Amino acid sequence: MKIAIFGLGYVGLTGAGCLVKEGHSIVGIEPHEDKIKMILSGHSPIYEPGLDDLLAQGLAEKRLTVTTQVGNLLAECDVALVCVGTPSASDGSHNMTYIAEVSRQIAMAVNRDRIRPLTVIYRSTVRPGTIDDLIAPIFKTHLGADFRKVVELVYNPEFLRESVAIQDYFNPPKIVVGTHDGLPSERMTELYANISAPMFVTGYREAEFTKFVDNTWHAVKVAFANEIGRVCVQLDISAKKVHEIFVSDRKLNISPYYMRPGGAFGGSCLPKDVRALVHISEEVGAFNHLVDSLLRSNEAHKRFLFDYVTRDLPAKARILMLGLAFKAESDDLRESPQLNLAHRLITSGYQLSIFDPAVKPTQLLGQNMGYAFSHLPSISDLMVDRDAAEGNEYDLVIDTNGTLSGLTVNAAKVVHTHTLP
Ligand SMILES: NC(=O)c1ccc[n+]([C@@H]2O[C@H](COP(=O)([O-])OP(=O)(O)OC[C@H]3O[C@@H](n4cnc5c(N)ncnc54)[C@H](O)[C@@H]3O)[C@@H](O)[C@H]2O)c1
Known part of the structure; x- marks a missing residue:
């Protein structure tokens, strides 16, 4: 040519x-x-x-x-x-x-x-x-x-x-x-x-954005590696060894896992341990701005998801939320973003029902029960069984974790929050 x-x-x-x-x-x-x-x-x-x-x-x-x-x-x-x-x-x-x-x-x-x-x-x-x-x-x-x-x-x-x-x-x-x-x-x-x-x-537009996403990701990787390195040096830990172990994990670390645009992070480990690393970094003077920003970024995402699912929704709409625990096939409600979404939906006046086959309010124990009832006191009234989820009519179904794939629902609109379109 x-x-x-x-x-x-x-x-x-x-x-x-x-x-x-x-x-x-x-x-x-x-x-x-x-x-x-x-x-x-x-x-x-x-x-x-x-x-x-x-x-x-x-x-x-x-x-x-x-x-x-x-x-x-x-x-x-x-x-x-x-x-x-x-x-x-x-x-x-x-x-x-x-x-x-x-x-x-x-x-x-x-x-x-x-x-x-x-x-x-x-x-x-x-x-x-x-x-x-x-x-x-x-x-x-x-x-x-x-x-x-x-x-x-x-x-x-x-x-x-x-x-x-x-x-x-x-x-x-x-x-x-x-x-x-x-x-x-x-x-x-x-x-x-x-x-x-x-x-x-x-x-x-997708092609134009690709290069931005790539370069920003590369910058995130460098900044993250350096923040961890700073903490290691301050704590007399071998940054080289920690790096070697970290990058050897191709299943969860250097992999597409945890990389899909969709739900906020939650559960009993990620928020707690990020919070603790923020604390350690402050203690040793590592000034880890990237790690510091993670929880705020996650809160911003929860707010975004609420706006995203409720846009164009009539007041008092009937909503069925699929999934309450932080992920499917788990009953761990501690710091579940879905609990937070449910709370926002109720306080905004929507008529909410929740279906999560793994969560039974009567069987919750200890910290899990304490967290669930203190953050969503009406949990028992909100939870419905499969028959109700499939039998009732809803203005909106929010699938937070893929539960919809096994259900037949009657809804004017379905929104998936575990994977953004
Ligand atoms: N440098 C890289 O590694 C790299 C990698 C990927 C993408 N990019 C992107 O590619 C683009 C170019 O980057 P670069 O590093 O080659 O830039 P550069 O500054 O080295 O080269 C750009 C050239 O374009 C010339 N130019 C300006 N107006 C012109 C015109 N009207 N007609 C003809 N030539 C003109 C300039 O005189 C200059 O020589 C940038 O958008 C950059 O972000 C760069």
């Missing part, structure tokens, strides 16, 4: 070298004349192991040209890759100036009589909604309402890491492709034909 790359920084130039290696012809467009001069003299303006050789190959085989002006170069191109910077603006958002400007340049340079649309692939990291709310309107302004006949807009986040960027380009952890209709793009399939990685084709 003939590919135009806008922005020859870390992402664009590495992409240029790797695409040359794959046999494509590249034209790089970069406003910085100094960068262009360096590339033409056979040197990469950025240090990336192996990149000089790939660029030299492209120049020698005349499959790499670089320029400051797009001119009419797009006429011969199948694809345009946008790799311009999106640095932080003063308010913390991404500065979208370069994205907007490069989109305008492409819209003005693309030939309106193209037989096949130019596939414009955005690789820069942008906030969700950028293609729909910023980029598409720019193309529409210059090319008219049927601009999709001339350009195919695709969002395709970049996952490479500097210093191992070439290796990462050919072995990405995944390929994410966002398209207008969420369906595969022929050109993208062709572009990635030789790369073996799971491919996810989705809408623009």
Whole structure:
């Protein structure tokens, strides 16, 4: 393919070298004349192991040209890759100036009589909604309402890491492709034909958000590891050993477990032990802001779930909540988020019934009983059996733990809180 790359920084130039290696012809467009001069003299303006050789190959085989002006170069191109910077603006958002400007340049340079649309692939990291709310309107302004006949807009986040960027380009952890209709793009399939990685084709917004989620998660991991490390050092515990044991657990720790957006955490262990670690961290002066924030984040989520299940609900609606314990197949009510939700629903005037086959108020004992009755004194009146759960009519059924899968309920609306849609 003939590919135009806008922005020859870390992402664009590495992409240029790797695409040359794959046999494509590249034209790089970069406003910085100094960068262009360096590339033409056979040197990469950025240090990336192996990149000089790939660029030299492209120049020698005349499959790499670089320029400051797009001119009419797009006429011969199948694809345009946008790799311009999106640095932080003063308010913390991404500065979208370069994205907007490069989109305008492409819209003005693309030939309106193209037989096949130019596939414009955005690789820069942008906030969700950028293609729909910023980029598409720019193309529409210059090319008219049927601009999709001339350009195919695709969002395709970049996952490479500097210093191992070439290796990462050919072995990405995944390929994410966002398209207008969420369906595969022929050109993208062709572009990635030789790369073996799971491919996810989705809408623009999901694809745009992916990179944010990944980078934030990586930051959470680093901050968490360092907070634990600080406590270890202060308590004369080997941080290295604790880390080794922690990462060896691929079942619960380094795994998708505890990672699904849905219910708040609760039960007899997580809140209690997080609270105790907050206490220890304070005691040893570790200043663990991330761990400190967990309980507040969990409370915010409980509030969110209440708003989420009750939106558009008539006053005094009849609600059946499935699951009261902190998880299915357990009668442990201590710090169960469901108890908290039930309490909020009652105090807001809804008519609540609860079905949880594992919970029998008459059989609760000790701390479990104390917690349940002090936080939900009407628990015995609220609990219903399977016959009532299936036999009565409800305005809303809230499935908090998957109990619904074994039931037939009569409800105007069903909301699942254990898995957000
Ligand atoms: N660096 C990374 O490791 C990495 C990894 C994944 C994603 N990203 C994302 O990719 C994007 C690019 O990152 P980078 O590190 O390569 O940035 P960079 O600053 O190194 O390169 C961006 C280049 O775009 C050029 N440019 C600006 N306006 C232009 C225009 N109108 N036409 C052509 N070129 C133009 C700039 O002169 C610059 O050389 C960012 O959104 C970044 O968040 C970066």
